[in-house]
Amino acid sequence: MKSSICVIGLGYIGLPTASLLATKGYKVTGVDINPRVVDSINQGNVHIVEPDLDVLVRSAVNSGNLVAANEPVRADIFILAVPTPFLADKQPDTHHVEAATRAISAEIAEGNLIILESTVPVGTTEAIVAHTLFDLRPELRDKIAIAHCPERVLPGQILRELIENDRVVGGIDARSTERAVDFYREFVSGEVLATDARTAEMAKLTENSFRDVNIAFANELSMICDALKINVWEMISLANRHPRVNILNPGPGVGGHCIAVDPWFIVASAPEHARLIRTAREVNDHKPHWVLDKVRHKAERFKRPVIGCLGITFKADVDDIRESPALEIVQALMAMPGMDVLVNDPYATRVQAFDLLPVDEVIQRADIILVLVDHKPYRKLSAASLKEKMVIDTRGMLV
Ligand code: SAJ
Numbered sequence: 001m002k003s004s005i006c007v008i009g010l011g012y013i014g015l016p017t018a019s020l021l022a023t024k025g026y027k028v029t030g031v032d033i034n035p036r037v038v039d040s041i042n043q044g045n046v047h048i049v050e051p052d053l054d055v056l057v058r059s060a061v062n063s064g065n066l067v068a069a070n071e072p073v074r075a076d077i078f079i080l081a082v083p084t085p086f087l088a089d090k091q092p093d094t095h096h097v098e099a100a101t102r103a104i105s106a107e108i109a110e111g112n113l114i115i116l117e118s119t120v121p122v123g124t125t126e127a128i129v130a131h132t133l134f135d136l137r138p139e140l141r142d143k144i145a146i147a148h149c150p151e152r153v154l155p156g157q158i159l160r161e162l163i164e165n166d167r168v169v170g171g172i173d174a175r176s177t178e179r180a181v182d183f184y185r186e187f188v189s190g191e192v193l194a195t196d197a198r199t200a201e202m203a204k205l206t207e208n209s210f211r212d213v214n215i216a217f218a219n220e221l222s223m224i225c226d227a228l229k230i231n232v233w234e235m236i237s238l239a240n241r242h243p244r245v246n247i248l249n250p251g252p253g254v255g256g257h258c259i260a261v262d263p264w265f266i267v268a269s270a271p272e273h274a275r276l277i278r279t280a281r282e283v284n285d286h287k288p289h290w291v292l293d294k295v296r297h298k299a300e301r302f303k304r305p306v307i308g309c310l311g312i313t314f315k316a317d318v319d320d321i322r323e324s325p326a327l328e329i330v331q332a333l334m335a336m337p338g339m340d341v342l343v344n345d346p347y348a349t350r351v352q353a354f355d356l357l358p359v360d361e362v363i364q365r366a367d368i369i370l371v372l373v374d375h376k377p378y379r380k381l382s383a384a385s386l387k388e389k390m391v392i393d394t395r396g397m398l399v
Contacts, residue, residue, distance in 0.1 A: 002026045003183075006075035006107070008100045010037055010068060012048060012320075013117060013151045014081035016158045019056045022066035024187050029075065030068045031103075041068040049319035049347060050158050072104045077183060080104075080129070081117045081151065083257065090264040092121045094128055101129050105136040110143040113179050117151045119204050119258065121265040124148075125197040130172050147171035147180035148197045150204030155256070155318050166190040170200030208262040209277050214248045215259070216280035219287045222250030226294075233396035252372050252394040253287035253325025255314030260284070260323045288325045291370075291394055292332050298368055298390055305339045308366025308389075310359070311373025312345045316395075319347040326372035327351075333370075342366060346377045363389070371397050 002025045007018040010032040018030040032038050037047055044058040060066035072078070082096040097118055108114065114133070116125050125148040134141050149169045153161040167184050169192055171177030177194050184192045195203070218236065225232035236247045254260050263281050267274040299305040314324040321327050333341045334354065344359040345351075359377070363369060369386055371378065374395040383391070383398045391398060 003076035004074075005029070005077045005079065006031060006072050006104065007079045007081060008072060008104060009080065009082040009096075009118075010041060011081065011083065012050070012155060012158070013153065014079070015041070015046065015048060015057065016050065016053055016153070016162055017079060017081060017117070017151075019053070019060040019066055020159070020162055021187065022060035022063060023056060026065065028060070028066045029073045030066060031070065031072050032068065033070065035070060038068040038070055041066075049349075051156065052159050056159060072107045074107045074109065075112070077113045077115065078104050078108065079115045079117055084118050084120055084261075084265075085257070086261055086264050091268050092265045094120060094124055097124060098128050098132060101132040102136070105133055108133065108137060108140060108144060110140065113145045113147070113176075113183060115180055115183075116146075116148045119150055119208070119262050119265070120148070120201055122198050122201045122205070122269055124201060125170070126172055145171060145176035145179040146197075147176045148200045149180055149184060150200060152204070152207065155315075155320060163188060164190050167192045168195060168200045168203050169193065170195040170197040172197050202266075205262050205266050208259045209266055209280070211248075212254060212259050212263050212284060213276060213280040215251070215254050216283040218248045218250040219253070220283050221247070223287075223290055231399065233399045249396065250394075251287070251325070252291050252329055254284040255322070255324040255326070256320065257322045288328045288332070291325075291329055291392070294392055295329075295333060295368065295370060296336070298392065299339055301390075302367050305367045306365055307333055307339055307341050308362040308369045309333070309341060309343045310345075310362070310369065310371045310378055311375055312343060312348050312351065312356075313373055313375075316374045317347065317376055319349060321348055321351065329370070329372060330354075345373070346375055368392060371395055 004027040005021055006029045007014050008031045010030045018028045022028040040047055044061045046054045046057050080100045082100045085093050087093050116129050130146050149167055152165050167188055169180045181192050181194050222232045239245050263277045267278045309330050312327045312330055313321050330343055342357055342362045344362045345356055368390045371393040374397040
């Protein structure tokens with residue numbers, strides 16, 4: 001008989017994970033504090049745009065193996081997939097992890113496995129999850145397994161990567177690691193790699209910092225090349241023909257709730273050593289301001305310029321606007337006097353502050369086209385079709 005599982009947090013990680021496990025035959029209770037999310041999932045609907053997730057959730061709910069609830073229930077395995085944002089001073093905010101741990105504490109019994117999938121500062125699995133549980137339930141010390149297995153899936157490819165990616169699993173002790181490794185091996189086709197909790201925590205932060213540092217390099221090059229009147233996209237594609245060079249793509253800045261956040265957890269833990277990691281964050285955070293300066297400069301040629309913005313999500317082909325540099329730029333432009341700002345995004349649905357217009361209308365009415373996201377529907381646009389317009393292409397989509 002398959003284990004019963006309680007997944008806490010039904011967001012971008014928890015919902016796909018809960019649904020996948022349900023379709024693999026586990027009895028899954030998905031828990032979220034938002035009653036609207038719970039109702040919508042129980043009706044077989046999804047509140048997130050992710051390819052094929054709607055089909056997976058529907059089939060998980062219809063099979064009877066996935067039920068959403070507002071409160072945790074007893075289970076063999078608990079998976080915590082709650083957000084870990086940062087505070088205004090860039091210090092990690094782990095209160096959701098602590099709240100989720102407290103919420104499950106009364107439902108836990110001897111022999112249970114508790115897994116933290118949220119990205120967390122080094123030491124959190126031990127200092128928050130284990131400490132809170134043993135504090136509230138001292139009789140369970142040495143009788144439950146606790147491990148960190150950081151999620152690694154790429155928004156836009158979550159369902160494939162949930163199964164195919166290698167996983168890093170680190171327990172608070174050897175027995176916890178072994179239990180958690182055995183569990184992931186039941187449904188992951190990638191390798192499941194065993195370590196300790198602290199190393200697993202740092203490995204996850206390192207993966208996202210690696211990408212942040214490399215995107216910062218590309219973004220820095222884009223600003224240098226602009227000053228030197230060199231086409232950065234052509235230059236990078238030429239440099240990348242070297243067998244050991246692989247530069248990423250410049251853009252309007254780095255967004256999302258992961259890469260723009262997680263490096264700060266390393267900086268907060270070791271501020272005196274994390275110099276490159278901090279600078280990369282600063283370079284990427286500066287890029288939207290640089291784009292705004294470009295727009296301001298070009299706008300000077302018009303009496304009352306109309307800026308047509310293409311895309312507001314944090315990256316191509318997702319609906320997620322969290323920490324989106326494109327949205328930051330659009331909102332800053334809207335706050336500037338003397339210009340009109342028109343916006344299109346084929347996927348974003350949850351913007352309340354302004355209206356989204358059809359792409360053809362935005363292009364037709366704009367003096368300056370500002371490409372902020374390289375969504376698929378935009379890729380049919382060509383430099384030739386926009387030749388009447390002034391174009392600022394932060395993604396190199398039209399080159
Ligand atoms: N970006 C660029 N240039 C690039 C690549 C990305 O400007 O060449 C920008 C994107 O437009 C976006 C941001 O970086 O604003 C982040 O996008 P992304 O696709 O690199 O990453 P995320 O945030 O969607 O997902 C990352 C992934 N981590 C790594 O690739 C190391 C994913 O595997 C993680 O699971 C996820 O963070 C997470 O949840 O931690």
